[in-house]
Amino acid sequence: MLQTVTVTGVQPGPGLWKVSKGDHVMWVLGTLTPLPRRMQWRSSEVEQTLARSQELLEAPTAELKVEAGFFTKLALLPSVYGARKNPGGASLQQILPPEIYAHWEILKQQYFGNDHGIEYWRPILVALKLYQKALDKAGLTSANDINKAVLKMADRHDVKRLPVKYTLVVEHPRAAIDTIKQTNLHDISCFNQTLDTVQNDMGELTERANAWSTGDIQTLRSFALNGRHESCVIAVVNADFAQQLGLHDLPQRIAQAWLDAARSALSRNTQTFAVLPMDQVLSPDGLLAQLRAKGYIVQSPDELDRSH
16 A cells, blocks of 8 residues: 655645625634644735734634633643553553454554553553554644644734633532543543554545645545544543533534624624634534524635636
């Protein structure tokens, strides 16, 4: 099998989606992770469009509000999981089903060599480390933060930033953390999923990252339907947390917070700029699809090119 090579150098990224109602417009940049490590993103289209906008609608996030100084982020890796090691000093061989362990042994040789210490880590943390090593080997990174670059552009052009944060208030954080330290439930299925991703999907992840970099919307669409690539680790930690706090509908609440903010910005400004994860842009039930269902006109970059 040919190895997929990652794009390098200065790249434009994808074009912008246009959401409109009457003469009010919101331009949307879809973001992606991971991206090619040696790519420099420089988009004059984004910068010019953002500079002409009244507000920047930031990507939606959730935030924990807890007793001062305790912690602030929802994805609290790995401190929440406290002990890196398995409860009772168990090894992966003792915890994992035999077929999953056999799969791990093959990949372990490839990515960790003779590191024995990792055999006693919790599966979720091994999954995270393995995923990062696989990205590294493929020339990809999760740290190429397009969001940060856009925020800097907004500041440079004095565009007002509008964060979309859904805030959770936690009354008894210590109790929540103690419970989470015990959970091992999702660890193994996420571990297994990560083994699969590392073994089978790195080529696709690279193609998808390259497609984002070069603005190839058709290719991005072909991957949009297969969203299982994302590291499940963040999702698992967040799900554990949400469950402890009784927030099973957290994603829906975050989505609703963004939709409310977007509709309000669209009615208030003649031009708004927004940043959204690409799956929310392309997915048939993503946030742009939900705006379309509410009567807004949504046009993709390729549709806009054709209409010119």
